[in-house]
Amino acid sequence: MMKYLLILCMLMGGLSSYGQSRITGRVTSGSSSEGLAGVTVLEKGNPTNGVSTGANGDFSISVAGPNSTLVFSFIGYETREVPVGNQQTINIGLKEDARTLDEIVVTSFGREEKSKALTYAVQQVDAELIQETNQPNALNALRGRVAGVSIQSAGGAPGAGATIVIRGINSLNPSANNQPLFVVDGIPISNETNLTGGRGGDTFSNTNRFADINPDDIASISVLKGPAASALYGLRASNGAVIITTKSGQAGKTTFNFRTSASVDEVYRTPPMQERYGRGFNGIYNPTDYRADGPPIPAGEQVYDQWDQIFRTGHQYQNNLSFSGGTEQATFYGSLGRLDQTGVVPNSDFDRTTVKIAGSLKTSDRLKLDGSANFINSNGTNPRSGTGGSGVISYASRYAPDVDMNNILNPDGSQFRYSTQLDNPFFFAENAYQEEDLNRIIGNMGLNYKFTDWLSLDYRAGIDYYSNQRRGISRPTVLIAATSRGSISEQTLTYQEINSNLLLTGERQLSENFGLTVSLGNQVTMINSTDITGSGTNFILPDFNSVNNLGQYTVRSFPTERNIIGAFGDAKLNYKETVFLNVTGRNDWSSTLPVNNRSFFYPSVSLAYIFSETLGLSQNRFFNYGKLRASYAEVGKDAAPYLLGNHYSTQTPFLGVAGIRRSEIIGSETLRPERTKGIEMGLELAFLGNRLKVDANYAIQNSVDQIVPVPTSRPTGFTTFVTNAGEIQNKVLELVLDAEVLKAGDFTWNSILNFTRLRSKVISMPEGVDVITFQPESPWVKQRIQTGGRPGDWYGWELSRVNAPGDPANGRLVILNGYPDVNNNWKGTPLAQDTHIGNAFPDFEGGWNNSFSFKNFSFSFLFNFRKGGEAFDINRRMRYGSAGGEAPTGAETEWRNRLVVFDGVTNTGTVEAPVWVENTTPVVIDVPNFYSQTFRYRLAKEFNGFQDASVLRLQNVSLSYSLPKTLLSKTPFTNVTASVTGNNLWMTSPFVGFDPEQSAYGPGSNIFGYVGTNIPATRSVYFGLNVTF
């Protein structure tokens, strides 16, 4: 590097040298015939004699004589030495170096920076890792690969979305959007999840909009984790940023790539169900009872497994054709992608078609133009699911084992319903569902103009527009729509985002030791959305799927507009490429804040020091690289549109008159921007000539002045006051170990481990609000946010145990009236006085990826893991309440409706002076006492579905084989690769139920830990073929 710098200085100084013999040649990239420009060619032992290759990779250098050796070096490639001998022409190929420290990382505004010069935490994932998973939603492909980043999928419904959280929840508001900013080729795009039913909706697993991007078009994804990294993107990146670079055309031969894959998808984890008892109640047979609590099913009678019946095998077919080519002046890239998917439940499918074209044109040495357009069309259908009990999964989990679920219709064509409380899941899926279709265009155009060799201007403008049509149907033949006599909702959502980025960059080597890069920029963002929903009830005709079929209907419109103007500056100073200082400042003006507060400034400063350089360790065989980073940054954040003050809204017409009313929400007129303040410290080390790299990072991020909808006392006349209040702190430790474990001949084994430990704390709450409670599953468990607590804290009730050290009964269950007591009820402890029983977030999580290659084979597997954190299985109460589920230990199922004596002790003394004696009271284990009406058993966290959600998961395994080049040389093909990939092949978890990492509430919400009601995630095995020609 020092050498490189010297050369650079000399070239700038106009020095040159003269030697005895002249060597000419061309340097190409090892993997292609493309020339490599900018390769440093040095005469060994004579560091003052060097040149750089030209645009085509050509060079010419004079050397001392035949004994000279030329050293070819280039960032990202392995350095090669070539003895001159008597050659006059040297044409060589440089091999790409997988283990360099000078990886090119894409950061804000699409800038490519050397990882070495970065002063903050960024982690990049390359295309092949994304594509080899075959995940149609590229966000799922990032799972387990990036430290500090947690990704949860919303289940296995075709088109289901995924949630990404970078460095923890930073809002007190359970329904706040905690998603990072998504940027494609320098222009932000929407990753909104327009959940049916609003944020926090749970009935359909709607897609997060980033999933529209064809994974095959992605070249790399960088995750900017902290405020220092994302400061330049301003307020929309206060939760971090995900920077996507898409593929672009390469000069040279036109290549075509065709990739196809087909999958087999199956539900891999289902809750245990009992098959011992049929329909009835308290052991008495009743064929119309919804409960499976009748007498034991006689031997020989057919029983049915609910899950075997309802789940089918799903398939995904992905086909992608892309072509790329061009000249030095103009390049072109085009792709056509198609995904067809059928789900694991009835009436569930999804398809997506994507078209992308991208081109660039270099009109002169100064001006470069580029542009791209991406069109996406997707269509999907999914049956209703969700936490409410009226969903396909819920009905299946409550279906009695002695009823054939495939007996769907009565002879007259109506639904066969053995109980008035339940719909047949197949019938329900066909009659309560949502259809969606989406059309989206993402386009951008950019120009880059070099005024001089050190000053350039980059301007880029982009648009992201989508229109999403949804039709939710509940026919009157299903229970949920019986009262309303059928309901339909037709919704049209549109979203339009226009971005304009202007960036002026000056880059100068100030002196021998100091280099400076200064950028000044302007960003304008204009976001408009509309939501027009026509909905109503009272079907006129039984099968006419249109709002025009309704006897009663309303139409509502929710337009929004949000505009942001930002101006920013960024200065990077480096000293000897050893110390890097980066200072940024940005001012934003947002339309959503009060006039007096809508302009706000926030700075960042960050520093990196490559101390190994100072210590002269770069050639050390054991420890060759060490870098320290530190940064402080702030990012502001504006409000959602239209939160200020109060307004009135119109009511639906009643008796021919439509009234108006004042809104129940009032926003502070003096709302200020939120701020996220972060300190980050990092350490990067490399050992054994980069064979082992360590990147450790510790960050403390405080989100202050949060804009929170504070629930207010109803007598204020309002339900909600939107104001600045509260603070959350996230402390995160991120660790990435990257090792080339083995390299012997053609065999390589690389291993990357990432680890995240996150601790969040509520520092303060809005004044007067002690606690914000989230309890959709009352009275089982609840989540509470309160000062000193941690977001995701669970509260609930434990079984009572004797707490009398020294007493032989110590630790045993307290039995009251024959049944285990809960929450120390025997002492009179009220239920309101509950206990902190856990947290929805893990103690730590991470992923471990291993990739092997041997000749034409490559093989990789990725484990991900989370330790600790509890999830609440909502489905458990559905299966227990109707007695269909296997009880926690199995024993209760065995003993149902029989007399048992619980193993525990009862108090024969007083509350103050208890006397513990062995429990001898026989009680009957029946459904009313255990699972349904009483407050006794279902409250206990030991039984009610609340469980440890630790998971070790074999997330992805991929094996591929490329036909040997020698075999292909006589064909038009340059590469043919066949692959087999598996996702979710294996997992182990103490959690009993569906997958514990599958949130019941949709992407984009802050609600975690409630699981078990969505269409479950699948194990998928893909067979793929990739052909390049």
Next chain:
Amino acid sequence: MRKLLYSTTIALSALFLGACGDLLDANSDPGRVSPEEATLPTLLPSAERFTANTQYGAAQYGAQYPQYLAGQAIGQFTPYGFDQLWTPFYTDAFPTLQDMIDRAEELGAYNYSGIAKTLLALNLMTVADIYGDAPYSQANQGTANLYPCYDKMEDLYRVHIIGLLNGALADLAQPLPSIQALRTVQNDLIYGGDLAKWTKAVKAIRARYFLHLSEKDPAALATAAQEAAASFGSNADDLQLSFEQQNPNPWFGFLGNATNKPMQPSSYVVDLLSGRGGRFQGVADPRLPIYMTRASATQTDVGLTPGRLVGDQPSVNVSMTPTSWHTRAVAPILFITYAETQFIMAEALFNTNRAESYAAYRRGIEASMTKVGVPVADIAAYLNNPAVALTPTTLTLQDIMLQKYLALYMQIETWTDMRRYQYDQNVYPRLEKPVVNQLPGNPWVQRSNLADEEPGVNTCLPTGVTQTSVLWLFQ
């Protein structure tokens, strides 16, 4: 090329600089209405509907306490905070009515303010009767007071409710507003802008008020009787809001048309209607098949024992259906009726003017039956049945209160009556506590719990509230 670049840059800068101001002044929602655009004629229908929601909300689960309905855990006396009343009153009805009062007083539109004060007084009395102490003087102030303290029930009664009722009478007597557009009350879904009817309604509410207050001031009984006499003249005057097929009565969705009904008529009301109760024995009340739907006309009608859950008692054979009078789609929500004013008069005059008390008792029964469509002949037969007919001398307080009980079926006002008499078996014979009572000590429920919404968001809460503490009015 350079020229092109410069001109583009200049054009773009001009575009953005020029547009900056407009871009940032974009925070008013085109889909909603500004406070300035709101008018009295558009607030009134909302206020009336919110009042219906408030009255319904009080009775939705509360109707289990006077044992009209049974079948849910609340009927087993588990803690209940009446959130179905609290939220509709404080976030819907009260703000809208107060908004109307403020706007109307500013515009001199006392016709509108008189109506708003009438409905606010009615709702506030319902709230006071259920919660005792409740926010009023510090309430509805938005961000100016985020933690409203509670007014004492005594102050609600002696200052605020009567203040509103007096104000309503005064306002309705004021000259019509000078603003032409406001001279006729528009969009009045209840009385079509008939101020004379509103004046009668104020007097009916005043009759209810003074009857309640007589627990503290016995002299108020006479006033109650006077106000009742000056109020409604027939069922046509009833203060009620009717619903329509497209926007059905909330009882319709909750009970009438529900597939799995959460409640059923209780055994107490069914026994009383079928002549098996503590009074009117052997008399088949013609209202029974109108009030509820029987499984069969020949079987003995059996209601659900209070404390039992729906489904626990297979012998129950009556239920609320889309054809039951109160749970029809187009049924009205009754705020206060002519029948009630007659029973107020009967009760108030029982000890002072027995003849008039007896006459009012009979008018009350007749009004109730006429209201729900009992044929004239059946009404006559019922009234002539000796167990009902009685004489001024044989008339007892029991008869008045039980006939009022039957006339006010599904209305929450009956719970106040029962608590005024502290569930006295002499007034309500055979009234028994639910068979499952989850409140410690097996008490009668005296009031609502603190509203569930309140703890955690209001720092000025009354302490020591339990559902067993007797409210000031009933002490």
